[in-house]
Amino acid sequence: MTDEVGGLVRGGFYQMFQAGAIVWSPPTGAHISTGGIRVVWGAGGYETGQLGYPTTDEIGPLANGGVHQLFENGEIIWSPTYGAYSCTGGIGRTWAALGYEAGPLGYPVGNEHAVAGGAIVQDFQGGLPGLRQPGPWPRFTSRPAAGIGPDGNFLLTPSLGGP
Structure with missing residues (x-):
């Protein structure tokens, strides 16, 4: 757990809690970041990486108990069977057009x-x-x-x- 920490890209802030963080930026607002989705986002460089800031909290349930979270430049999808993976660009757009995980x-x-x-x-x-x-x-x-x-x-x- 931390106090609010500033100085992130484009004026963002975050605060750590026992089970994750709340991340805020002027263009995206405040969103919760936890679990396997947070691990993948962190491995990609958090807000400085390809995905940018989260634009939603986790959304679910999806098929077979999955969840996903949208980011400025893509999304991260988590399922209990396969874990969490990012999906961006043309692959992400085509996956969406085909019905996502369903x-x-x-x-x-x-x-x-x-x-x-x-x-x-x-x-x-x-x-x-x-x-x-x-x-x-x-x-x-x-x-x-x-x-x-x-x-x-x-x-x-x-x-x-x-x-």
Whole structure:
């Protein structure tokens, strides 16, 4: 537990409590930060990292007991089975368009990471048909899908090259 601590990016403050923190910034207001979501946010640099400040408290329950928290530049999703992972950018937007954890991808099971050739991928519980790569989990690339074909697989945008 601490007193309020200032001097964060863009005029932010935080205060630690036994079970987490309350983080405040002028553009986002005050939000609670706890548990596995806080651990992932901290590993990414807290408010100075890619996600920025939280814009909501934890939201839930989601499918199978999960929760998520929105940030300025993405979100962190936690499930009791897979733990907490961030989801941002084109991958996050496509995951949202497909129905988040209730859609065909299910929950993320890993963070975004680079693979050979420079592609950024993220592993999901259900993967994406047509965007699979070898490995323990199907992988979804940030390459956008152009739609769903007659066989139920995603049609890839041809101008962006292969995954």
